[in-house]
Amino acid sequence: MTTGGCAVERSLFGNRDYRRLFGAQVVALFGTGLATVALGLLAYRLAGARAGAVLGTALALKMVVYVVVAPIAGAFADRVPRRLLLAGLDLVRALVVSALPLVTEVWHVYALIVVLQSASAAFTPTFQAVLPDVLPDERDYTRALSASQLASSAETLLSPVLAAAVLSLVSFHWLFTGTAVGFLVSAALVVATRIPPARPVVRARLVDRITAGTRIFLATPRLRGLLAVNLAVAGASAIVMVNTVNYVHDALGRTDTDVAVLLAAHGAGTIVVALALPRVLGRVADRSVVLAGATALCVGAGLAIALSTAGSGAWRWPAALTTWAVLGAGAGLLLTPIGRVLRRSARAADRPAVFAAQFSLSHACWLLTYPIAGWVVTATGFTTGWTALATLAVAGTVAARFLWPRNDSPATARDGEPRSVERADSGQGTR
Template sequence: MSLFGHRDYRHLFGAQLVALFGTGLATVALGLLAYDLAGADAGAVLGTALAIKMITYVTVAPLAGAYADRVPRRTALVCLDLVRALVVLALPFVDEVWQIYVLIVVLQSASASFTPTFQAVLPDILPDEGLYTRALSASQLASTMETLLSPVIAAAVLSVVSFHWLFSGTSAGFVLSALLVVSTRIPDAVRSRRGGVWDRTLAGARIFVATPRLRGVLGLNLVVAAVGSVVMVNTVNYVQDALGRSQADVALLLAGNGVGTIVAALLLPRVLGRIAERAVMLTGASVLLTGITGAIGMSTVDAGGWRWPAALALWALIGTGTGLILTPVGRVLRRSSHAGDRPAVFAAQFSLSHACWLLAYPIAGWLATAAGFTATWTVLAVLGLAGLVVAVRMWPRREAEVVEHTHHGPGDDAHLADAVEVADGVWRHSHELVIDKEHPRWPVPAR
């Protein structure tokens, strides 16, 4: 079956696409609303709103993961879409800045619950690895296209109506997303074997810390955030202040970055059939560090007509590296968890990756204002290099799918059914390894 011949996936992808573009339009409208309320202080309002967004993502996602198996997933996704629709519909009626902050907390809490839940659904409805890989590629394409096209769509709408209508359109988008989710057959999450709320909340982070390849993913998250923050935070000022070019060129440079990500996402489904995720993702990290190194060199030159084409090439290179890392992540997460822990692991990735962005954003913003682009990008390059070192050291070059290991003391009889007692209370067997109740730490291979 082709990917979009799968009805449930087709509807879920449509829901994701509509919700993504709705969020993009809401971001543009929120900036205009902040200016309408705060005037010259709009930048500070938006900065605070973005900080609240990131903190909410980091804190709420693990809590949502803890309850992902306690409610029907289709019902949860629909309710979260409706919450987002109501919040966005309320934004045009606020008349105080603090009200924006409150609504942002509610809106982003719903998004922090929706996104990892949605991501954890895909492996369940697409058990075939080839289809799942193409779905990851499609999701990356959708996310990148939203970044590129949302400002264009918003500009077209604003040429006809006031920005308040953007909120109405966004709300309608979330309602449509909810209707598409209702039309799917989403299996409920496998019940986690973990007990208390605290144990379930921390399960994803514990699995990350205990699994070597996921510790490598953590390092790669840091590379993406460190180098990506240059694009997300510094592009506007670099193009207009350092290069002396127009606002249209800002959009063009961001588009170049998006094109790089799209190319990587399109190529990866075939590449991942022949090359392991580790090699692809470490290559992506190397590409990112090459891109920021080139940017540092470019920032040391005050003039030269070559800087604009060089910036286009470097931003596209950074986009390519980002796509090489982010597209295969879902495959690694699925391989590193049982179905019962999968919502917690996806929630942990969502939370921990945004924690890296929360670290990198202020460096890119505040340090660039105080010390300039060269110093700032050098600090971010060092941060990214540290992430790459962690990834290389933590993620083993060779991973055996089946590892022989021992258990000490009494354990689950069903789990040890095929084990051989090699000493008093010491049992040995082999199977694919993931962190779970029987393996709270990464097992030491038996010798």
């Protein structure tokens, strides 16, 4: 493999199996984006003025399911052929979203959301654990992580536009149809992909299998640091995910179009960083990049607090665009190297458990920050709520600096057990 940027990029997408997996990810992402818009409209049809409460409850259910189901799914990742597992989960998701337009009661929505997100909680970490096996070369894997982040950011920017185009022609029910088609295409691409079988795990007890990823996290210094970083991400990014609409309308007095523009500024910050990261990670340690991202998130949260205390003035709009772009760049700096850190922190057999633990633990942090961004901001205002979120972001960043050893060893676990991971780190003086 040549080292020139274009040649490496061609080599990455020249890998047929990765190309199909990437295609499956893209169509599933855009399908999910359409479903997000459609779910909001469905909630309004069913609940009217209470639509916000319905969506808030659905979001909370999603987080709870992610926290609970992901480790259980990781425990059985080696017991089922991964290609069939991923395709089957796509089919489950297609069936659920096909049923959503037929519901007549709010509780029907909640029940289907639990099933849908349970499938997603099993699919996502399994898919993430497959990539290192399909792309064993670290440079290719790094570029794949960057490409995944670009796809996710592009979906955030383009799905609302695509949904608006569809809604200009047909009713919102067809958005669910588009989502189902996306999941079916994803399943077909996964079935056509050669996915290496998962390495068997020797743990006999079910409880050991379910808790293996979390125990490896708690026993490995760099992963304990990563856990603290997850808190920083959830604290700062909740400002964007939850409060953008109200801030644009209530504080700035601007339009729905400006909501999309502000979210686009956040996505643009992420995309710019994702494009640059593969070259940066070839020269800069993962720890430095991750901590730089966490620091950028803290800066962005601080800028948001400053904006919330400012008076009126036309300057607030460009300042908000800059702040949201900084928050996007901070998130972009974190998301690509996190996959690299997880990959080298466990042997191949334990990757499903470790990726599932990251998925579960990171969403546990979101389960803490979403209510603050929603309920505290609603009750007390932007300044108080954002100060609480920024405090969590700063606490996570500071904790990560102490928990993640500065001279971090690249060694990984040899037998997948927590004590082995700890020995691998401490053997290089990084404990």
